[in-house]
Amino acid sequence: xxxxxxxxxxxxxxxxxxxxxxxxxxxxxxxxxxxxxxxxxxxxxxxxxxxxxxxxxxxxxxxxxxxxxxxxxxxxxxxxxxxxxxxxxxxxxxxxxxxxxxxxxxxxxxxxxxxxxxxxxxxxxxxxxxxxxxxxxxxxxxxxxxxxxxxxxxxxxxxxxxxxxxxxxxxxxxxxxxxxxxxxxxxxxxxxxxxxxxxxxxxxxxxxxxxxxxxxxxxxxxxxxxxxxxxxxxxxxxxxxxxxxxxxxxxxxxxxxxxxxxxxxxxxxxxxxxxxxxxxxxxxxxxxxxxxxxxx
Numbered sequence: 001x002x003x004x005x006x007x008x009x010x011x012x013x014x015x016x017x018x019x020x021x022x023x024x025x026x027x028x029x030x031x032x033x034x035x036x037x038x039x040x041x042x043x044x045x046x047x048x049x050x051x052x053x054x055x056x057x058x059x060x061x062x063x064x065x066x067x068x069x070x071x072x073x074x075x076x077x078x079x080x081x082x083x084x085x086x087x088x089x090x091x092x093x094x095x096x097x098x099x100x101x102x103x104x105x106x107x108x109x110x111x112x113x114x115x116x117x118x119x120x121x122x123x124x125x126x127x128x129x130x131x132x133x134x135x136x137x138x139x140x141x142x143x144x145x146x147x148x149x150x151x152x153x154x155x156x157x158x159x160x161x162x163x164x165x166x167x168x169x170x171x172x173x174x175x176x177x178x179x180x181x182x183x184x185x186x187x188x189x190x191x192x193x194x195x196x197x198x199x200x201x202x203x204x205x206x207x208x209x210x211x212x213x214x215x216x217x218x219x220x221x222x223x224x225x226x227x228x229x230x231x232x233x234x235x236x237x238x239x240x241x242x243x244x245x246x247x248x249x250x251x252x253x254x255x256x257x258x259x260x261x262x263x264x265x266x267x268x269x270x271x272x273x274x275x276x277x278x279x280x281x282x283x284x285x286x287x288x289x290x291x292x293x294x295x296x
Contacts, residue, residue: 005039007205008160008173015160015200023162023170030056041153042163045144048152049165052140061168062130063142066111072134076113080188081105081179083222084215088191089116091211101195101204104131104176106147108187110138125194129168142166146174147190154178154187156212158205161197173197175204177212182220183251191215230295231256237290248287248296255295270296 009018022038026046029035035043055061067075076082085105092103093116102117102125112135115122125131129142139148143165149157156177164170176192191212193204230247238245239259247256252268266280274287274296287296 005041006155006157007202008039008158008163009200010202015198019161019197022160026056026162026165026170038163041149041155041157042144042159045139045149045152046165048139049143052143054140054143054165056143056165057167059168061166063135063137065130065134066109066136066141067134069132069134072111072113075107075111076105076133079107079113080181080219081113081215084218085114087214087218088211091214092191092193092207095207096193099195099201099204100199101193104147104174104192104194105189106137106151106192107189108151109136110141110148110151110190111136112147113189121195125172128171129166131194139165142169145169146176146194147192150176150178150190150192151187156205156209158202160200171197173200173204175208177205177208179212179215179219182216182223183249183253227255234290234295250293250295 025035025038029046096103096117102115102121105114106112112133137145137147139152142148145164146157146159158175160173162170174192174194176190178190179188181188191208193208234247238247238256244258244262246258246263248268249255252270254263254265257263270287274289276286279285289296
């Protein structure tokens with residue numbers, strides 16, 4: 001077993017051997033409720049899956065549908081990760097094609113929004129376990145899997161073979177990393193690489209993590225560009241005034257402070273549409289919307 005508890009397998013472990021080991025652990029957990037010698041993140045996920053009422057065994061199973069395909073595609077078009085799709089493709093497409101993995105993107109609820117890769121593999125995943133756009137792959141929907149477990153633990157993770165809680169999914173391997181909003185820190189979704197069990201490789205997790213960090217960097221750059229445009233557009237509104245003024249994003253993040261110093265990086269709780277608010281200092285202030293509420 002690899003030392004990294006979030007990694008399913010290391011380069012020195014034969015996949016067939018590891019698959020038999022984790023299958024035995026899964027059978028004991030399902031039958032007796034006990035488990036030994038398995039990674040803590042997987043054990044914790046199995047317990048969450050069991051407590052959520054996910055059925056582990058059975059030949060006929062498919063992930064629940066959270067959105068029809070048209071709705072899933074509409075969600076994807078409006079999702080923050082949509083603009084980073086070319087970057088994600090550049091980071092992963094070559095490796096995914098070579099290693100027979102799908103590139104998968106989910107939202108923060110675990111709903112699959114975008115899948116790319118080999119058409120045969122996509123069809124197999126869809127037919128086998130409803131691994132397709134609109135399906136729910138959170139832990140409470142589909143049990144232990146890299147997408148759902150990455151969301152539940154807010155940590156990158158690789159899930160291999162019998163580590164999947166649902167028996168039908170145990171023919172697969174997946175590595176996923178969460179992506180966070182650089183403005184609020186909230187989870188936006190997950191970047192995942194999914195393939196058949198035989199294609200497992202320890203580098204898949206590192207690739208998912210590297211891509212997630214690249215996407216967060218891309219989103220951060222876009223955020224800085226927007227901030228610079230806002231500063232240029234509203235500079236006159238916040239300088240040379242008798243009263244203190246600052247420019248704040250709709251999320252309450254400080255974009256530009258009063259030149260004399262005032263908010264000093266504080267994040268504000270801005271009322272929807274603007275209005276009166278209380279600053280962290282206890283002072284009262286007014287949030288005035290500017291530019292169709294692009295800032296306050």
